Amino acid sequence: GESVGLHLPTLSVQEGDNSIINCAYSNSASDYFIWYKQESGKGPQFIIDIRSNMDKRQGQRVTVLLNKTVKHLSLQIAATQPGDSAVYFCAETFHGANNLFFGTGTRLTVIP
Amino acid sequence: DTAVSQTPKYLVTQMGNDKSIKCEQNLGHDTMYWYKQDSKKFLKIMFSYNNKELIINETVPNRFSPKSPDKAHLNLHINSLELGDSAVYFCASSPKARTAPDGYTFGSGTRLTVV
Numbered sequence: 001g002e003s004v005g006l007h008l009p010t011l012s013v014q015e016g017d018n019s020i021i022n023c024a025y026s027n028s029a030s031d032y033f034i035w036y037k038q039e040s041g042k043g044p045q046f047i048i049d050i051r052s053n054m055d056k057r058q059g060q061r062v063t064v065l066l067n068k069t070v071k072h073l074s075l076q077i078a079a080t081q082p083g084d085s086a087v088y089f090c091a092e093t094f095h096g097a098n099n100l101f102f103g104t105g106t107r108l109t110v111i112p
Numbered sequence: 113d114t115a116v117s118q119t120p121k122y123l124v125t126q127m128g129n130d131k132s133i134k135c136e137q138n139l140g141h142d143t144m145y146w147y148k149q150d151s152k153k154f155l156k157i158m159f160s161y162n163n164k165e166l167i168i169n170e171t172v173p174n175r176f177s178p179k180s181p182d183k184a185h186l187n188l189h190i191n192s193l194e195l196g197d198s199a200v201y202f203c204a205s206s207p208k209a210r211t212a213p214d215g216y217t218f219g220s221g222t223r224l225t226v227v
Contacts, residue, residue, distance in 0.1 A: 009153075043116075043202050043218030044155070087153055098168050099145060100216065102155040 012109045019077040021106045023090030026071060030092035034100065035064060035075045038087045047075070047088075077108075085110045115139050116219040118203050124225045125193055132189045133222045135203030141217075142208050143167075144186035146178060149200040149221070158201075161186055162208070193226045200224070 013019045025033070031052040036044035050057045050064045050073075057064050063076040073090050087105040116137045125131050137144060145168070146158040160168035161180040175191040190197060203219040 038153075041220065043204070043220050045218070046216065089153075089155065098143075098162075099157045099160055101157075102147075105153040105155075107153075 009104060010107045010109070012111055013080050015082060015110050015112050016079055019075075019080045019084070019108060021075045021077075021088050021108065023073040023075075023103045023106075024071060025073060025090070025092050025103065027092060027094065027101070028071065029094045030101075031095055032093050033064070033066060033073050034091045034093075035062075035073075036089045036091060036102075037084075038089065038105065040086075044089060080108075080110050082110045082112055084108060114219075116203055116205055116217050118201075118219040118222050120222060121220065122223050122225075124227060127193055127195060127226055129193050130189070130191045131193060131224070132187055133201055133203075133224070135186045135188075135219060137184055137203075137205040137217070139205055139207075139217060141205040142183055143206045144180065144183070145204040145206075145216075146186065146188050147202040147204060147218075149202060151199070155202070159186075159188075190224075193224075195226050198224055198226045 034049040035047040037047050038044045048059045048062050048064050050066050055066050061078045065074045087107050089105045090103040091100040093100050118135045143162045145160045147155050148158050149155045157170055158172050159178040163183050164180045177189045180186045200221045200223050202221050204216050206215045
């Protein structure tokens with residue numbers, strides 16, 4: 001399953017399928033991008049990050065892809081599990097900034 | 113031990129009241145933040161303190177006043193509460209002001225409902 005960033009904030013996938021969550025950013029000065037997971041009743045938790053000198057980074061079951069040409073970031077979750085159900089946020093920052101700038105979240109629902 | 117703890121977790125209050133939300137971190141971090149999350153889940157920075165000094169003060173009504181008595185605590189006082197203040201408020205901390213984002217730790221949020 002795949003979301004289309006700001007215009008489709010909900011994504012439902014079958015357990016075991018791969019998920020792709022998209023994010024568009026607008027600040028061309030941003031050089032550091034992060035994905036956060038927010039479960040119900042909890043604060044955002046760091047998942048994975050990527051710097052602007054990279055276009056791909058892999059973690060455990062997650063991959064982040066960065067396309068600076070079109071200012072697009074995606075999070076791929078392999079073999080999605082029920083525990084992956086949450087709201088996912090991309091965030092960006094740049095050298096000299098004192099905080100993170102969050103994008104609109106995408107709610108991922110995993111269907112057992 | 114909770115790294116970033118906020119109190120209360122839920123707060124229901126009437127319009128016009130004054131209320132405070134408290135945040136404490138036991139991570140030894142220098143920098144603390146308040147974020148507001150609206151009903152559409154959008155997260156926006158409100159304030160940031162670095163070692164008790166205000167370093168970020170976004171466009172927030174002056175009814176909101178942060179206070180940092182020491183670097184482990186950052187409280188948020190809100191005067192004359194309005195319906196539009198209803199949101200979830202998150203406290204976060206990081207080792208230093210320009211820490212890599214994987215160093216941010218968020219609290220579990222305070223859900224404020226103004227009726």
